[in-house]
Amino acid sequence: MTVHNSTIDNYRATEGYFECRSCGSRTVSDAHLGSCPSCGGSVRNIAVARE
Template sequence: MSTVDPYTPGEAVFECVDCQHRTASSEHVGSCPECGGTIKNIAVARE
């Protein structure tokens, strides 16, 4: 039998590619709140 990982993230962590500011949010962050730069989701996939 296969076991399903019950993990469900409450918040994702986003990092600015320009100033490296990090912020946690349950919704996608459009731009960096510090400098207005591009944000990427840095959450690690669980396999």
């Protein structure tokens, strides 16, 4: 069985994907988020390559 990245991580270049470092919630936004809308924690851009 071959697993494609699109199955695991459905990132689209037209949207920014952010994940909260505190609660783990994910948010899609066109603009950079300064904090998590759910808990106010710091967020990271998960659209950036992760190696």
